[in-house]
Amino acid sequence: MSQDSKNTDGMQTCMVVPDDPSQSALEMISRLPDVTNDVVVMKDVKVAMRADFEEYKKGKVALISGGGSGHEPAHAGYVGKGMLTAAVAGNCFASPSVSAILTAILTVSGPAGCLLIVKSYTGDRFNFNFAAAKAQARGIPCKVVTVADDVALPCPKGSSGILQRRGLAGTLFLHKILGSLAEGGADLDTIEKEAQKIAAQIGTIGVSFAPVLVPGNEAGPAFAKRLEAEVIELGMGIHGESGARRIPRSQLRCTAGSSGDHCLDMSRLVDVMLREGLFNDNEGFRYLSQRKKGQRCVLLTNNLGGTSNLEMTLIAGEAAEQLEKKYGLLVTRTVTGSLMTSLNMPGFSLSLLLLEDGATGDAWVESLDAPSAAAAWPGTGRRASGEGLVSIPPDVQEVLKPFSEPPLTAEEKQSEGVKRAERLLRAACGVLIAKESEISAMDAVCGDGDCGIGLKRGAETVLAGLEEGSLPLRSGGLDTAFWSEVGRRFNEGCEGSSGVLYGIFLEKIGERLAAAAAAGGDAKAVASAVKAAVSGLEAVCLASKGSRTMMDALIPSAAALEEAVKGGAGGRDALMAAAEAAAKGCESTKELRPAAGRSAYIPFDQVRGTADPGAYAVSLWVAALASAFD
Incomplete structure (x- = not known):
């Protein structure tokens, strides 16, 4: 989960308050x-x-x-x-x-x-x-x-x-x-x-990533010191009082799946809150020591003001799962939302109500479920313990099932076409994975910062299919099935605009290459298919050369590929020409005014001088294809 809470000046996010705070x-x-x-x-x-x-x-x-x-x-x-x-x-x-x-x-x-x-x-x-x-x-x-x-x-x-x-x-x-x-x-x-009975069965533990400042108050040295500390405060009060223990953020940072240090391991954080908070059985604590294995309970997950709804859902689910698996409790109801905040404090709290056995506990649940006209009460969720997860209906699976063919024989795996297709796929996907942080850094300037992450996930999904042996490689990449499956996998992994655009592009290549395969994979037909696919993509996305998008690298690259092949160039030389054109197209985007995509909503002065991340990604994988071709 994200734990950023400060702007570039190191201060808390501003609050909108009356002229007199x-x-x-x-x-x-x-x-x-x-x-x-x-x-x-x-x-x-x-x-x-x-x-x-x-x-x-x-x-x-x-x-x-x-x-x-x-x-x-x-x-x-x-x-x-x-x-x-x-x-x-x-x-x-x-x-x-x-x-x-x-x-x-x-x-x-x-x-x-x-x-x-x-x-x-x-x-x-x-x-x-x-x-x-x-x-x-x-x-x-x-x-x-x-x-x-x-x-x-x-x-x-x-x-x-x-x-x-x-x-x-x-x-x-x-x-x-x-x-x-x-x-x-x-x-x-x-x-x-x-x-009195209910109050005796309740416990709450909170965690915060930064204190808050009362409107109108000045941030003195003590506040600034707390704000700058790289710690998480376990048990910080809802008025910003210091917590029971300060935990260095480095102890809870994610170790996988993130290229930055701003993400915390949610599972470990929740574990600390339960172990050192709600279920602390040390002398002087033991507030919920009356709990019993199999006892029913209600979990309330409260946003302290500055935590996203996405994170809150993840936290609530993780806490409920740990309560059941680690502590043997039965979470019968959940309540989640911004319920008792501390202005815009980044953090959350977990509250647990242990239900009494029999009719009393049943009555409490019935009262929690009862309708209310109070505007802020979100209602209760009924913990399904996995029963709420259903599979895609069989008839829908049949329609959407990926292309399948018999596994390749040992001899087929050694064919030049199969080895080349696999080598090129690994090269293109590998460079997108390796350059994820660089692409994302560019997108943080020109967009929303997720371009590199999405492309990396798309590439990883394609490579997973390669490792599973589920990609149709028999034709050496010269049939519709291969390109359609690669496009589907990339789209599912990447998602977003990039995912669908690459999915369309790759599928359109496959449509044109069906004829090329029948003709023995003529290089001119392959180049023509790529050029036609780019034209088809241009019609769909309504972005063209000069719009400061991936098309600024893709369009000249496809044109250079076709021209080189028509001039008699071999595969490697043709791809080198395409890579050079893609690089030049990418470089040109530094001075182009955005006309499409998220960068179109950003002031030109902010993006000027930074290449479009989508165009940069195209230049990377085209160059990788050229280097891997032989």
Whole structure:
């Protein structure tokens, strides 16, 4: 997974905030009704409420939560039918005031009373409990449940209850389960007892690749030092507090499949989080030591704000798999998304709810699955444990199955045509693999940086077919089947624009070479087939010479090949002429204004002086063919 979090200046990605950053929380909650259905806001106290609170409070228990802003969508995003009745927001990373919390209690609570769901931070505990006491003094039935699901730090000792474990994303399990109970009409005592049981079965461990800066604050030396450190912080808090342990990134970097050092090994990272976090059975931890083999659980994978959705899906799947295979748990439900963030912090957290046996656990799952109108609740996923993966239907496989022919005999493998076709394939594919990082570096300037990676994967897929003996080499590369299969494999491996363009190009060569094979592989027919394939590709991609694409190398290369063959040149000399033309075409792209492809969206001053990566790739494999031909 990617762990980049800094721009070229070494600072965090900018945030879009009001002209006065101190007003961010007020501006945010004031705009909630613009983007969220069925929510109303008391702007002066930064309280969001379900729009039907007047009717709701006549007979049902109100659920109220909240805390500092900067953790959106928590908590206002969970206001709605089936979850919270109200959420109280403080300023960024600051707990809301007693008066704001009390205003929420007095507004949305009726005869059934209210339950306050509080994350375990000193300011939150003091403010919410003081507000609860004031509400009780006014005759409102009001109870408080404190969530302390952090497993990164040892259990505090000798603090007289002042210092406690932190409340993290596991709080959302209570929002959803208790919200369903309250919606169903459960009384306050029942809900409060259930809350205590749930809170005792939750653990959360987070990891971050960089701290965050509160809007309006300056990055001092201490922040800059943390930002520049090549470490991952295990257990960093959602307010940017230092974690339990700093792990050098070098210990978790991918060792295969990446040409850079910006990718982390997801499997190893998740393993550390489970082993040193959720299931740390050392003295002073043991927060989930009550777990049993085969016990059902629910996994909540939370984006801390700066992690891509692609990574989040991979992380959630990896964590669920390790929970089952390494720890013997049964992951019955998953919840994944940006649920309780820390502004734009790059990182994520894993929260686990151990389900009680029997009817209680069943009821918790039923409550998690129950519908909710809260805008930010993503719903639950039902872990399929592999059952969700299905095969391509047989009738579709029949249509799409690759060309097959009997294996080559030992004598056929030694034929000059077969050996030459194999040698040329290895040369062309080999250079694309070897030059992947160079091509990608050029594409980082001219496009999105993945050109080299895609071409490498396409080449590797073709070579895999060669090693398997599944490529139709019997004709020595002079029939439709060979080129069609090479094109199919390259397309499937490479994907993207390059994949389909090469697939079309190679298939069109095969179409024209059918006649050449019947004529004994006449060199003029081969060159003509390549030229025709390039023309056909030009018509499909709508890019021509001068458009700053692969066509700037491919078009002159094909023309030079045909001209050299017509002039009596042999195969090697003809390919050398084609390679020279491709190199010149590639060089010309440095001064061409982009007219197609992703580079067309990039300012010319940025790409000027850098050759088009697609054209460069063409020049590489044509030169490789020339060198390998004999």
